[in-house]
Amino acid sequence: MALAQRLSRLGTETAFAVALAAADWKSKGNEVYPFHLGDINIPTAAHIIEAMNAAIQDGKTGYCPGAGIPELRAALARDIGSRRDMTFDPAQVVVTTGGKPVITKFLQAVMDPGKGVLYPNPGFPIYESQIEYFGGNAQAYRYVPTDNGFAIDLDHLRAQITDDTVAIIYNDLQNPISAESTPAEQEAIAQIALEHDLWVLSDEAYFEMRYEGSSRSIATLPGMAERTTILYTFSKKFAMTGSRLGCAVAPPEIAKVLSTMNTNDESCTTHYVQWAGITALEGTQQPVADMLETLRERRDIACELVNATPGLRVDVPRSTFYIFPDATEAVQRVGARDVSHFAEMALHETGVSFCTRRHFGRPQPGEDREYIRLAYSGINADDITEGLTTFQSWVASA
């Protein structure tokens, strides 16, 4: 008996492997400072939990429509639309089990085997995995460091496009880099999509996870609404990673297909969680503001300690909950073979656990700098200080 051939092309989110290594180290009695997973150690707000419990008590425990309950679709259309200055028909909203399934379903909807999809690399690793799993050509585009964070290398991106390219995945407020497009960069991406008649997946998982400035969806630019599918998730904004609730906001023909895929794959997203989603959207937003304040404090502590560490450097990001320092000199300083070895040494010498650039897509030819990613969403300020101070001393004394 053989397994399907396409499995050889299935990637994964290797950050989970880092979590296993950290858990193993901890189980041996060692202190671990978890900077590896983009999970949040802040509980879901009490009023959302109450709404979920009330929905269970109220018998919202059976199947419901594949595209989501109409009340949640309407609430999402209103909320996502008003925050982007756009108008959406609830029929364009398809509720999903978190944001991640939108990636898979979007690709299946627009990409035939052999077709190309542009995607950010470093980027959320599921893009590359799913493009290849479904037989597509993964066309990586890259970022370059600037005086003010990272920018998309637009010339390189244009050079990846072929006659077979059908779509681009665009993740403004980016994981793992925390890069944010300037208006001009976003307009250039939109122009490329229009010129080459591409579908767009706008991954907006972190749209509201920002500390300064304001977010703009690429879908608002002229000619973009009809080609753009927005990935939305409750995971980050409402600290609901384990509840698995998100949606796609898509052009009608795509929404229809995604809804049919839901019926095939899950039947529906957990019924009572959807009712809690309405409360999250329409209830008090104070817990979101409080969480962002907590995360801002963590960001500032983490960035200061990272920049005080010899051989590490990072710009302070205005959004997400990741920092992506250049660690090239620190890797050399401690005598690590490469950045993976550096991460392993750091865990064993200091308990600080993090992902590296290599967890976010295959490294591209010509990359000569090494980066690590620290997530500060799952670790308290005191532990950030303790962990990164220990880490700093370790690197400094090497």
Ligand SMILES: Cc1ncc(COP(=O)(O)O)c(C=O)c1O
């Ligand atoms: C860029 C990006 N997109 C999508 C997701 C998926 O989020 P969810 O947990 O809602 O599936 C994540 C999660 O970390 C992410 O970082």
